[in-house]
Amino acid sequence: IQMTQSPSTLSASVGDRVTITCRASQSVSSWLAWYQQKPGKAPNLLIYQASSLETGVPSRFSGSGSGTEFTLTISSLQPDDFATYYCQQYNSYPWTFGQGTKVEIK
Amino acid sequence: EVQLVESGGGLVQPGGSLRLSCAASGFTFSGYWMSWVRQAPGKGLEWVANIKHDGSEKYYVDSVKGRFTISRDNAKNSLYLQMNSLRAEDTAVYYCVKSLAAPQEYWGQGTLVTVSS
Numbered sequence: 001i002q003m004t005q006s007p008s009t010l011s012a013s014v015g016d017r018v019t020i021t022c023r024a025s026q027s028v029s030s031w032l033a034w035y036q037q038k039p040g041k042a043p044n045l046l047i048y049q050a051s052s053l054e055t056g057v058p059s060r061f062s063g064s065g066s067g068t069e070f071t072l073t074i075s076s077l078q079p080d081d082f083a084t085y086y087c088q089q090y091n092s093y094p095w096t097f098g099q100g101t102k103v104e105i106k
Numbered sequence: 107e108v109q110l111v112e113s114g115g116g117l118v119q120p121g122g123s124l125r126l127s128c129a130a131s132g133f134t135f136s137g138y139w140m141s142w143v144r145q146a147p148g149k150g151l152e153w154v155a156n157i158k159h160d161g162s163e164k165y166y167v168d169s170v171k172g173r174f175t176i177s178r179d180n181a182k183n184s185l186y187l188q189m190n191s192l193r194a195e196d197t198a199v200y201y202c203v204k205s206l207a208a209p210q211e212y213w214g215q216g217t218l219v220t221v222s223s
Contacts (some may be wrong), residue, residue, distance in 0.1 A: 042213035
């Protein structure tokens with residue numbers, strides 16, 4: 001299953017509402033996760049099962065969607081949120097990641 | 107506190123072998139699926155392999171099937187990745203992950219594997 005994220009790069013300002021889209025080449029039901037990765041660090045799980053917030057993740061992050069189209073929304077971008085974001089399907093093997101979306105400072 | 111500490115990375119020639127280890131602590135290792143995920147320099151994430159709690163089920167990405175073997179020793183709280191017939195495209199940071207894509211997921215710090223002559 002191919003996962004395609006858009007956009008690949010996003011320029012935004014602190015306080016902006018940001019939306020990242022992830023599309024699957026076939027249905028993955030709700031078996032979709034979102035990660036944040038900062039340079040030189042391991043990824044950090046934000047959302048699992050499409051819309052469930054991982055413990056400890058700020059509530060400004062939210063996920064939605066099912067089937068083939070999903071979104072990650074950051075309601076009010078904070079300085080700590082400038083990073084690369086990945087979606088990942090775990091509906092069927094081989095598990096696959098999207099190519100990533102880099103959120104940059106505008 | 108959960109800890110995953112990878113080791114065994116390094117420089118290896120094409121066609122060579124390497125065995126990665128991941129020492130786990132701070133949780134009941136035998137109760138969780140474990141995974142290896144890799145990231146080539148400057149590139150995105152790639153899932154490599156999964157292993158069930160008891161080692162009875164294993165899954166691999168197509169590009170490593172027949173070359174890599176995931177295993178675990180629950181008595182030693184350790185996860186392994188035996189990598190044979192290494193290729194330049196296997197060059198990456200390899201991460202050990204507890205419960206990938208599930209609640210209370212945890213990643214190690216990663217170990218770099220470089221395949222080059």
